[in-house]
Amino acid sequence: MARSATVAPEEAEAEMDTSQLFSSMQEQMDARRVFGEPIERGGVTVIPVAAVMSGAGGGLGDGRVASRPSDLDLGDAREPGGAEAAGGGFGLVARPIGAWVIRDGDVHWRPALDLNWVVAGGQLLSAVAVVSICLAIRRRRR
Numbered sequence: 001m002a003r004s005a006t007v008a009p010e011e012a013e014a015e016m017d018t019s020q021l022f023s024s025m026q027e028q029m030d031a032r033r034v035f036g037e038p039i040e041r042g043g044v045t046v047i048p049v050a051a052v053m054s055g056a057g058g059g060l061g062d063g064r065v066a067s068r069p070s071d072l073d074l075g076d077a078r079e080p081g082g083a084e085a086a087g088g089g090f091g092l093v094a095r096p097i098g099a100w101v102i103r104d105g106d107v108h109w110r111p112a113l114d115l116n117w118v119v120a121g122g123q124l125l126s127a128v129a130v131v132s133i134c135l136a137i138r139r140r141r142r
Contacts, residue, residue, distance in 0.1 A: 024090075045102040050094040058088025 036048035062084050098111040 043103065047100040047102070048096060049098050049100065051097045052092065052094045054090060054092045056088070056090035058086070060084070060086035 034050055034052050036050070039046045039048075095114075096112045098109060101108045101110050
């Protein structure tokens with residue numbers, strides 16, 4: 001299906017919103033999100049590093065609905081059901097993973113310790129130990 005070169009005002013508004021969304025995404029997703037500003041103290045330079053994940057989605061619709069399930073394949077058999085609309089969004093998650101430490105020309109990687117994972121691992125280990133002990137006691141009684 002060919003699309004004409006002219007754009008209706010509603011479509012121009014939807015395209016502008018989409019371009020604003022992608023422009024905003026582009027501003028948010030750059031190297032500064034991964035590598036922080038270098039920090040210098042006493043001859044040591046530290047460059048923080050983060051893992052950055054992002055996702056985006058969007059869509060638009062014209063509000064037409066099929067009058068029968070068999071009409072889904074037929075564009076002309078649709079009845080007007082509402083106004084045109086468009087929407088979109090994106091998300092960005094960053095978590096620290098470590099830092100590059102530069103001292104006297106030597107560069108070393110120092111991983112960040114995520115205490116949440118340490119606690120979760122300890123809880124999992126404790127749960128496995130409790131279940132194992134309970135099973136061992138139960139077998140001895142038989």
